[in-house]
Amino acid sequence: MSEVKKIATRESYGNALVELGKLHDDVVVLDADLAGATKTGMFKKAFPERFIDCGIAEGNMIGVAAGIATTGKVPFASTFAMFAAGRAFEQVRNSVGYPKNNVKIGATHAGISVGEDGATHQCNEDIALMRTIPGMVVISPADDVEARAAVFAAYEHQGPVYMRFGRLAVPVINDNPDYKFEIGKGIVLREGKDVTIVATGLEVSESLAAAEKLAADGIDAKVINIHTIKPIDEELIVAAAKETGKVVTVEEHSVIGGLGSAVCDVLSEKLPTPVLKIGVMDTFGESGPAVELIKKYGLDADSICEKVKAFVK
Template sequence: MATMTAIKPITKIATRDSYGNGLVELYKEHDDVIVLDADLAAATKTGIFKKAVPERHYDCGIAESNMMGIAAGIATTGLVPFVSTFAMFAAGRAFEQVRNSIGYPHLNVKIGATHAGISVGEDGATHQCNEDIALMRTIPGMVIINPADDIEAKAAVKAAYEHDGPVYMRFGRLAIPIINDNPDYKFELGKGTILREGKDATIIATGLCVSESLAAAEKMAQNGLDVAVVNIHTIKPIDKDLIIEMAKKTKRIITVEEHSIIGGLGGAVCEVLSENCPTPVLRIGVNDCFGHSGPATALLQEFGLDADGIAKKVSAYLK
């Protein structure tokens, strides 16, 4: 009689939850951590940290630009501030303060930006920040991390602390699958990882699009397409060597991101390849338009950022 193999259940966690839990874990090892929030602790999940360490959490009110200035001042004392709000407000509303008060003096401030991309859902276009990576990439010395799951998000918090200088971390509202639960997983700033080998093309993805790209690659395999998948969690500094290596191996590159195709992962990859290894690139993301209100999963499907949509676009491109 054949023995049935148990199917491992898929665990889904929003990376904003991982951020809150990661801050608590970090403080257990480093008591110089300070957390600031802009009246959104319940949403950004810094409330998890506030409950565990109330004396190290400060609510700056709905004054995000002022909060960045406060964080800059705290950083000059030797403490390590993690400043948190929605991506639209962290990268958008407070851009000048991030640039001039944090980036220009290269202060040790860590920005935890949650609710990025169209998966913010019902909050609509005003809150669906699809431009934050592009904005942060222009600030000299700014490190940008966009984790793909719970494990990577917690690792990002620790790596951000260990890095001396400003860091922008991008977290999401939607619960997404855990894909890095293996004993060999290692997080290293500026280094991407090959999650799936392939010979026909390479998908380079970031954030929640990584798990969707893996699922898309499996769908395409059923139709005879062998597509590699690379996870780029650090947008800046980007893993140039890995990008060039995969371009040489598979000859065609597809980037997938929950962000505008202008200035984000797609732009960064194209810059690397145009200068070092000219290669055809298909950029999949938000195509120079605003989002709109709707359920997160429905929006991802509408914008072609779910597994089916990615598989359809890549298959058409390769044919």
């Protein structure tokens, strides 16, 4: 069996920006002194005249991006999720969200898989924060293919977009000719009748692996990839809940305010259904190897499998 190809979605972001820049001369990329880590350095090398390093001043960078957007250009403002959603929240809300400026935010190093950088840099709250901003599109791609597609879709979308990318290399699962990315539309990756697993980001591949393990135990799990958390695919979620009767959400994010909360918002209103939320509980992370942290915080395939089994039985 050939080894599964893995790539970090932050790498995908950098590559996609270069491809986008070749096609559209209105694309401008901004960074906050992290071009090597966010991979926007690729764009800087290809288009130095369209790259702005704002230094360690994330709030100012968002303001600059908002100003650039008013000239008709399409700015991609890039930094770690902790700084984009956390430190610069006020500027994102008031300078991007409120005036509906056409700014795209590329937030890398999200979630517990930031690893050794520890709790201060492991942003498990960004989806919750960005969901609350009126009109903000929130995207959390599962792999390289999806991350690249998200960047192009963000460019085409008129209005603010927040994209969440990771540091850890993850399996490429969408490299098939039938793959289609559409903002606001979820993707059924596996059919099943006993339970629905709704996942986002790097947890999509872990959930698929968990579904295989569940099948060996006689549990038929449907797996849905929700790459767009806002606007969320309400129709698909309701249909799946109706079909299986139980829903499990899986995310590398706090269980408060993220994908799980978004799914519960939909189902509590349209089809009350038992839901199990798997994610980072009400706790901060810690420093350690990314793969070990994912396991310790119960976000690996084995842990997901055991939690789903207990929930279903």
